[in-house]
Amino acid sequence: MIDATDREIIEALQGGLPLVPAPYAQVAEILGMDEDALLYRLAELKSRGVIRRIAAAPNHYKLGMTSNGMTVWDVDDDRITELGARIGALPFVTHSYERSRALPDWPYNLFAMVHGADRDEVEAKRAEIAAILGDACRAKDILYSTRILKKTGLRLKTKG
Structure with a gap:
């Protein structure tokens, strides 16, 4: 290829x-x-789909964003495309995507990562998302990160 x-x-x-x-x-x-x-x-x-993108992967902790959480939402299926696009376009959402639910334990189908200087800032941003989703959202939660995980993409094994 x-x-x-x-x-x-x-x-x-x-x-x-x-x-x-x-x-x-x-x-x-x-x-x-x-x-x-x-x-x-x-x-x-x-x-050709061999590479998806070339992008910066900043260390948000070094940028002063020491609190971050993956917000998760149970959004009406008939509105997820429209609302997901609106959430993903918010300047404080670093990445957002739709995933299939894993019922009965995991009802969430919209994910949006939010960073802030502290948890209060992250919660305020989560409230902004909730306001946009309105009554199309049936349930929500947030998963706070406790450490930075690997921030690299796929690596080819180098010859030699």
Whole structure:
């Protein structure tokens, strides 16, 4: 599904982009290729589903966001697409997604991660979400994190 050049690109990027003004140009130079060729191949890898995205994964604790919770919601199925999009677009929701319920123990089908400087801030943000969901939400809860878990994507085993 990938050729040797694709593999080299993925291996070069899987540890993160260099923190320089032109990171793709630097990676292209390291790989001995033109920056436009690198960007083209990345777009091709993405269009084929080999990679999903290249994104920053900040350490929210170092940013002062020491409280975070995954809010979970039981939302009417006929409104989940509309309401999920609204919740995911909120500036304080870092990621949001729909999941199947695991009845009878787990009735929740909408998840939204919220970060704050403290639990009071997270609870205030959760209240904003609840107001948007209104009577389309039948149940809710929040799962607070107690530590940072792995923040890396899939890694290819490097040759050698």
